[in-house]
Amino acid sequence: MLVKNKKRALAATEKHLFFADGGDPGRLDGNAGWVSLPLAQFLSEECDPTMMTAFGEPRAPLLLVIPDHWVKHDFFLFKSQKESLIRPFIERKLKTAHPGLPSAQDFFSYGCRQKTLEGPGVRVFHLSEPTAFELYAALSRKHLTPRWITTPALLWEERFNRQVPEFEGQAALVIHLQRHEGFLYFYHQGDFLFSREVTLPQSSERIDALLFEINQSIYLFSQKAKSDLQAVYLIGDEAGFRERLSDLLGRPVQTAPGISAGKGVPRELSALDGLLDPDAVLTPAEAHCITHRRIQQQVKWRPVQWAGMLVAGTLLAGFAFEHQWLEERVAEEMLVRNRMRQQQAMSLADYDAAVVELTDDLSRPSPAHLIFNVVASLPEGASVLELKVDAEAAHLDLAAIVRAESIERFRQQLRILIDNLNRRLRPENPITMEDVVFSMQEAKRQVARTDYKITCKIRLT
Amino acid sequence: MTALLMNRWVWVAGLWTGALFLFFWNHHAIDRVLAIQAQNHGLRSELTFQQQAAPKLERIQNEHSKLFLTADSIQLGVLAVEGLLGELASRSGLNVGQLTSAPVQKGAEAVGLALSLSGPLEGMLPFMAALTAHRYLQPKQVVVKLDPKTGEGLCELSVLLRCRLQASGGKESPPTAPKARAAL
Numbered sequence: 001m002l003v004k005n006k007k008r009a010l011a012a013t014e015k016h017l018f019f020a021d022g023g024d025p026g027r028l029d030g031n032a033g034w035v036s037l038p039l040a041q042f043l044s045e046e047c048d049p050t051m052m053t054a055f056g057e058p059r060a061p062l063l064l065v066i067p068d069h070w071v072k073h074d075f076f077l078f079k080s081q082k083e084s085l086i087r088p089f090i091e092r093k094l095k096t097a098h099p100g101l102p103s104a105q106d107f108f109s110y111g112c113r114q115k116t117l118e119g120p121g122v123r124v125f126h127l128s129e130p131t132a133f134e135l136y137a138a139l140s141r142k143h144l145t146p147r148w149i150t151t152p153a154l155l156w157e158e159r160f161n162r163q164v165p166e167f168e169g170q171a172a173l174v175i176h177l178q179r180h181e182g183f184l185y186f187y188h189q190g191d192f193l194f195s196r197e198v199t200l201p202q203s204s205e206r207i208d209a210l211l212f213e214i215n216q217s218i219y220l221f222s223q224k225a226k227s228d229l230q231a232v233y234l235i236g237d238e239a240g241f242r243e244r245l246s247d248l249l250g251r252p253v254q255t256a257p258g259i260s261a262g263k264g265v266p267r268e269l270s271a272l273d274g275l276l277d278p279d280a281v282l283t284p285a286e287a288h289c290i291t292h293r294r295i296q297q298q299v300k301w302r303p304v305q306w307a308g309m310l311v312a313g314t315l316l317a318g319f320a321f322e323h324q325w326l327e328e329r330v331a332e333e334m335l336v337r338n339r340m341r342q343q344q345a346m347s348l349a350d351y352d353a354a355v356v357e358l359t360d361d362l363s364r365p366s367p368a369h370l371i372f373n374v375v376a377s378l379p380e381g382a383s384v385l386e387l388k389v390d391a392e393a394a395h396l397d398l399a400a401i402v403r404a405e406s407i408e409r410f411r412q413q414l415r416i417l418i419d420n421l422n423r424r425l426r427p428e429n430p431i432t433m434e435d436v437v438f439s440m441q442e443a444k445r446q447v448a449r450t451d452y453k454i455t456c457k458i459r460l461t
Numbered sequence: 462m463t464a465l466l467m468n469r470w471v472w473v474a475g476l477w478t479g480a481l482f483l484f485f486w487n488h489h490a491i492d493r494v495l496a497i498q499a500q501n502h503g504l505r506s507e508l509t510f511q512q513q514a515a516p517k518l519e520r521i522q523n524e525h526s527k528l529f530l531t532a533d534s535i536q537l538g539v540l541a542v543e544g545l546l547g548e549l550a551s552r553s554g555l556n557v558g559q560l561t562s563a564p565v566q567k568g569a570e571a572v573g574l575a576l577s578l579s580g581p582l583e584g585m586l587p588f589m590a591a592l593t594a595h596r597y598l599q600p601k602q603v604v605v606k607l608d609p610k611t612g613e614g615l616c617e618l619s620v621l622l623r624c625r626l627q628a629s630g631g632k633e634s635p636p637t638a639p640k641a642r643a644a645l
Contacts, residue, residue, distance in 0.1 A: 305469040312476035319483035326490040333497040340504045348507050351518055354525035361528060361596065367603040367620075368589030375586075387605040 009276055010146065011065040012135055013268050017042050020276065034266055039131070043138050063284070064139070064146035065272060068153045068195045071290070072128035077121040081112045090124055103133050106293040107149070109286065113191070117226060123191055125154070127290060136292070150289040152176075152271040153185045153192045158288040159275070160233070161190050164256050171227045173214070175245075175253075177236040178270040182210045184217050188225040197271070207241070211248050235274060365391055365460050370425070374398060377420030379413045385453070394460040396425070402438075402452045410452055414438075421458065428459045529627040530597040535565050538626040539572050542598065546576055546622075553588035555580035555618070562624075573601075574622040582607065582616045592620075599623045 009020040011034075019035045076093055078086060091105045098104045108126035115121060127133060127149070139145060156174055160167040168190035176183040184196040198213040200206045218229055232253045234242050246253045265273045291299070367389045374387055374396070381403040388397040402417070404410035414436060422430045438454040511518060532538030539562050550557050558577035565572055578588070585605065592598055602621040 302469070305473050308473040309469070309476055312473065312480045315480040316476055316483060319480060319487055322487050323483055323490060326487060326494060329494045330490065330497065333494060333501060337497060337501050337504060340501065340508060344504065344508055344511065346518075346522065348510070351521055354521055357528060358521070358524055361599070364599065366593055367600045368586065368593050371589060371603070371605060372586060384605065384607050386607070387603075389603040390601070391599070391603070392601050 008060050009063045009065065010139070010144070011269050011272055011276070012039065012070075012132075013067060015039055016268055017135070018266065018269055034269065036266065036268075039135070043131075043134050045138070045141075061147035061283070062139075062144060063289075064135075064149045065155070065276070066127075066129075066132055066135075066149060066151055067271075068151045070127060070129035070132045071125050071151050071154075073123070073125045073192060073194075075113065075115070075118065075121055075123050077118060079120050081120075086110060086112070086122055090122065093124075094126060098128065101128065101130070101133070104128065107133070107136070107290050109288075109290045111191075111287050113189075115189075125192075125290065145292075145295070147295060148284055148289040148291060150284050152183070152275060153195045154288040155272075155275045155284060156185055156235075157187060157190065157192050158284055160187070160256060164233070166231075170230045171221070171225055172231040172233060173218070173221070173229055174233045174235065174256075175210075175214070176271065176273075177210075177234060177238065177241065178273060180267065181270055182213070183271050184214060186217065186221045186225075188221075188227060193221065193224055207244060207248070211245070214249065365389070365394055367391060370396060370460075373424040374421070377417060377424050379416040379420070381413060382417060396458040396460055398454075398456045398458065400454055400456075402454055403449050404452065405449045410450070414454070417454075421456075425458060426461060428461050431456065431458060527596045529570070529625045530595075531627045531629050534628050535569070535572065535626050538628070539565060539574075539624065542572075542574065542624050542626075545595070546574070546598075549588055549591045550578055550580075553580070553591065554584035555588055558617075570626060572624045572626060574598075574620075574624055576618075576620045576622060578618040578620070579615070580618075581614050583614070585616055585618050588618070597625045599625070 011018040011020075015038065016036045017039050019037070020033055074093075074097075076090070078089055080086065090108060090110055094104045094108060095102075104126050108124055110122045110124045113121055113123045127136075132149075136146065136149070156176070160172070160174065167187070170187070170189070172187045174185040174187065176185065178200075180200060180202075182198040182200050184198065186193045186195070194217075196213055196217050198210055200209055222228060229251070232245075232249065232251060233256045234245065234253050235256065242253050242255065265276070370389050371387060375384065378384065378400065379402075382400055384398070384400050386397070386399040390396070400417075402410060402413050404413055414433065418431050418433065418436065421427070435458075436454050436456045438452045530538050530542065532541060543560055543562065546560060547557055555578040558579055559575070560577075561575045563573035578585075589600075589603070592600065599622065600620055601623050602619075604617075604619040606617040606619075608615065608617075
């Protein structure tokens, strides 16, 4: 049943470690639902690992119940109720009080109290037994890290605080009566003070043995609590036992409503009888258990983690949906683009490039046109010797012979040639007389006329 | 590995990393969609414009196609051009002295041609005018030499030409483009 509830319980005694295996409660050996292992063997790592794997759901939180005396209870005067101040204060106190147990600072629980005599302070309980630390470490190594560590006294404290409203303000004794033992738990104003275990003989001296221990413990209680006992509660009443105890103690002994002894736990775990029943609460409140500081941090951050995962998961799902939609849009738009490109034989950029090429082609000087214009520009008596047109460089070189009867006539013909060339070719810089070079050395003197060789370089637009 | 998966922070970090990754991926995808939409808008406008200005664009295309000689291959095109030049020269009464073409480069769309002609001056201008009609033949340099000793009527003509060619690879060329085979 414990396993079905996805909560697992472990109980440690001085000699054994018990695993609640959720087995048959009607087992004849009296170990119904529990599997035990020698504690020394478990701590020395000699136990069978398959046994651990069979121990329920691995992720279920684990409750570890240890003997009462493995936990020490203290009260420190402290005025503030701020956690940020209380925690370092307690850590300092534990460090000073238990220099040999550095891990004690990781295993404590506290509650703020307003005591009538002492004043405001904190009630602290922490692991004090080295075996408890060793056990925790061994369990952690086997991935069985306990979520809660508690004791029978703390479990009864929680149960009485919940079931008996007046328990919180009382100086009370809880007697847990078993067949072979009796357990005495003393509480003051709802807080556990100390406990006693009494071995009870199976005879008429049974009640005397219990009574003797109760009286001894009441004396210790009055010294510790500086208060008289106000209530006595009995769990596991035998026939007429409560009445006899009331008579012998001289004060009423009550049975707590809704609290009864259980059945079916091993004898060694008789202190837990009635506490770890299938219907019992296996998640003690933080005020009644110890949680390792690291796990406390994990628990503290758990809502943040879940919120983070939830928000991120929601965003992730939303973004995934959006991404799917966007991909569909991309595919759709690409389809439209391809369809339009198929319709388009030539893009405007291609047309633009074609226009540029055509413009370039048209702007190139036409050699035929140039030659015609040069020939047409020649005055009477002039003839071309060489004409060189460089269309790429837009450059024209002209060599010609001008025949003239006189220098004046040559000048006139030259003027006509320059005017004609300027008019017809429209060069970048109009040609002047200075641009025309003629050579007298090469000129041929003939009868009544002279040949002048002229050269001219023309830069075209 | 199991311990890692048990750590909720790993899951938180993983989920947030995934969410952030998808966020930026989606951002990129949105940019992509917007870019394609803008392209489509431009294409749509282009198509509309092309439909409206179809006659003018067709004329540009036709004129542009005249700047290239379409041939089955560049070498065939060169051959056709050489034949054409010889034909034009003989039609103008010019004698072809030399006609050489630059080696055809693979993938090139222009080939250089060097042409030397001689003959009467009267034939030179019609030859040059006829050359102008073939716009894929672009004269780079033209040199006309007249030797007064040989008489004014005779000239020597040297032309460096750039011939622009398009290899159709055996495909049918547009009807407006000149065909090399026709020239052959």
